Amino acid sequence: MVLVVVVGMGVVVIDEILVRLDLRDAVRTSALSHAWRDLWKSLSVLSLSFPLGTHPSVVDSVLLRYIGPRVSLFDIYVDDASAGRVDDWLLALSCCRVESIHMRCRLRSVYYFNLHSSIFSFADLASLRLQRCNIPSLPIGFAGFPALQELDLKFVHFLAHGENQLEAIIRRSPLLHALYMSNVFIPLGCPHSVIEAPNLRSLTIYSHDDYDWRIGELPCLEDANIQVDILPTVDDVEMPYTLPFTFYNLKNLKLYLDFTQMQHILFMFTLLRSCHNLEKLEIELILSKARLLRTLYVDKCPDHFDDPLVDLLKCRRASAQARVLFEGLVQQY
Numbered sequence: 001m002v003l004v005v006v007v008g009m010g011v012v013v014i015d016e017i018l019v020r021l022d023l024r025d026a027v028r029t030s031a032l033s034h035a036w037r038d039l040w041k042s043l044s045v046l047s048l049s050f051p052l053g054t055h056p057s058v059v060d061s062v063l064l065r066y067i068g069p070r071v072s073l074f075d076i077y078v079d080d081a082s083a084g085r086v087d088d089w090l091l092a093l094s095c096c097r098v099e100s101i102h103m104r105c106r107l108r109s110v111y112y113f114n115l116h117s118s119i120f121s122f123a124d125l126a127s128l129r130l131q132r133c134n135i136p137s138l139p140i141g142f143a144g145f146p147a148l149q150e151l152d153l154k155f156v157h158f159l160a161h162g163e164n165q166l167e168a169i170i171r172r173s174p175l176l177h178a179l180y181m182s183n184v185f186i187p188l189g190c191p192h193s194v195i196e197a198p199n200l201r202s203l204t205i206y207s208h209d210d211y212d213w214r215i216g217e218l219p220c221l222e223d224a225n226i227q228v229d230i231l232p233t234v235d236d237v238e239m240p241y242t243l244p245f246t247f248y249n250l251k252n253l254k255l256y257l258d259f260t261q262m263q264h265i266l267f268m269f270t271l272l273r274s275c276h277n278l279e280k281l282e283i284e285l286i287l288s289k290a291r292l293l294r295t296l297y298v299d300k301c302p303d304h305f306d307d308p309l310v311d312l313l314k315c316r317r318a319s320a321q322a323r324v325l326f327e328g329l330v331q332q333y
Contacts (some may be wrong), residue, residue, distance in 0.1 A: 045070040052077035052106060056085045063092040075102040078132075080109045087116040097124045099147075105132040112157050123147065130156055138165050144172020152180040158187070167193035175199055177220070182206040201249075217245045227256035239266040243274040250275045254282040 046066060050059055059076070074093055078086060086103075093101075101122065107113065117136040119128075125145050129152035137159060151173065158165055166186070170176065176197045183206065186193075195203070196216030203218065204225045224247075253275060255268065272278070 041065050041067055043068045045072050047071070047073045049073065049075040050077065052079065052104075054082070056082045059085065059089060063089055066096075068096065070097045071099070073100045073102070074098060075100070076104075078103055078105045078107070078113060080107055083107060083110070083113040086113065087118075090116045090118045094118045094121050098122050099124055100127040101125060102127070102129040103131060103133070104129075107132060112155075126150070128152070130154070133157070134159065135165065138168060142168065142172065144174075145169070145176075146173075147175060148173040149175050150178045150180075151176060152178075153184050154180075154182045155185075156181075156183075157185045164193060167195070170195060170197055173197070178202045180204045183208065218247065219245075219249065221247050221250050223252040224250060225254040227254075229256075239263065239270050241273065242270060245274070247275045248277060251277060251279040253278055253280070256283075 043066075046062075046068060048062060048071060054077070059082070071093060074089075076082070076089075101119070105113070112132050112134050115130070115133040115136055117139055119136070120139055120142055122128075123143065123146060125148050127150040128145070128148060129150075131154040134157045151169070166184070170179065174197075177199050179195070179197070179200060179202070181204065192214050194214045194216040195218070197218060199220050200218050201220050202223045203221060205213070206227050208229045210228050253271075255271075268283070272281075
């Protein structure tokens, strides 16, 4: 009786059932009856997640057989066995509307794998996360990612003139609201790139070197976390009192600064004068980097200052003579 009811279901109802199942369970429904055989191949949408260790043939068996219109997620762990197959998988996916592509890596034979230029053909992408790959050159007439909202780049390598590529990708993603860049490598000698996005709300940059980035207008920015370990020393350059634009919506700012460099300190004040509505500010590396520091004064301490006090006491100090004084408190540490 159950089998008769199942077989008699309409195509729309069956599709609604299968798209809610895990992919493996959806494939197994082929055993229910002849009518259900291979229905998963033409589902209205698939969500594909392949964990670390998935054999490339498993990915092939799904991507090369799916003829439906839409993939909501393609999430894969790229390893040495699968790195050479990524090009074919992207080409297969380019026949569908793909909303999210997430690629993580665990490679031993090479540090980066080459990403196929078809990555720029996914106009419906809302989320793109890439790790340990070489970004190809932008195709001629690249229209951008009109639906992209999240861009996450970790240990990504841009080619020559790659910095302009990065700027072009950001500029041509008008809906981008979250940008995360960790150890994004750009060849030396490339012209500087402007990070400018009208709807960006969250910006995170972790980098060992400064690649001459420029922060342009980010009118919707609410949260910023910037850590650049090595900044160039610039002499005879007068720091402006304020930036030519204001971060009206920026409420949370976290900076990693070297307080042994006057230019870095002046830049901090220039930036803060342009953040009128800042509610939370974190600045690290005062105690841990300033080798000649003797005294750090903290004024306007709130009545309940126990937790920050503990953090300061635990913080490693580059200067053995460094003391921390709190205005209104008798103690010094």
